Amino acid sequence: MERVPGSVGTSAGFSLRLGQTIFSSASLLFMSLGVEFYSYTSFCYLVTIMGLVIPWSFTLALVDGYSVLVKCPVRQPGILLIIAAGDWVLSVLTLAAASSTASVVDLLLHSGGSYCPPKCCSRYQMSAAMAFLSWFLSLASALLNLWLLPSL
């Protein structure tokens, strides 16, 4: 099996997973700490998706870190297929959540300012930006894992 940098069981893959975990946790924290996110559907959706992405990325970061340490990469095609499919699904969901949040924040900012105090809106914006960064890393992981699949 050829080793693609950034796929499962490499140090670049470990960095990608770590970045995903950090950015999605930051997005969740910016959205949920002290802000009334539950009054908007897309903010609830973002929180739900981030609650799925964080454990997924964290688990795969642990797997990658373990693989790098013991120098024994995952080679089972079934497991790699599940990881690639999960990456794709989560990447699509993260993009949808990030763009929904960004558009709702934009609408709230330009609708006269009666809906959100400036402090809350900037936190929503940070949250959407973090979700986009998390999506970007997640797409990279998904593409690299998909690239690995035909070589199995």
Added chain:
Amino acid sequence: MERVPGSVGTSAGFSLRLGQTIFSSASLLFMSLGVEFYSYTSFCYLVTIMGLVIPWSFTLALVDGYSVLVKCPVRQPGILLIIAAGDWVLSVLTLAAASSTASVVDLLLHSGGSYCPPKCCSRYQMSAAMAFLSWFLSLASALLNLWLLPSL
């Protein structure tokens, strides 16, 4: 070169392209005919993206139809790479536009009803649904074309 059903130059590919053209045109028409879409950023974004997707899908539908008729599929790796990359980029942009529109419509519907008359909002909803259908077909094309690339 193996023939993947649904990729460039097959009759399934032609149907996919035709479906994309129809759904994205429907989304554009529902959004723009008689509705003040330019007052919301995400609606303008949807119109822009649909203006990109329609010519792209229509051109590729013509190419596929011609390939099927003359039984001479496109085989140049460079052209297939460009088509696959364009499909991916447009698929991501369409998903972002569709989810932004859907979330803004949802917010407008639940924010008290002062922003949109019921007739307009149902047209916005139809437009978002058509954009999601167009994204679904576009994702299918992108996946099938990506599947074709390693066999070149």
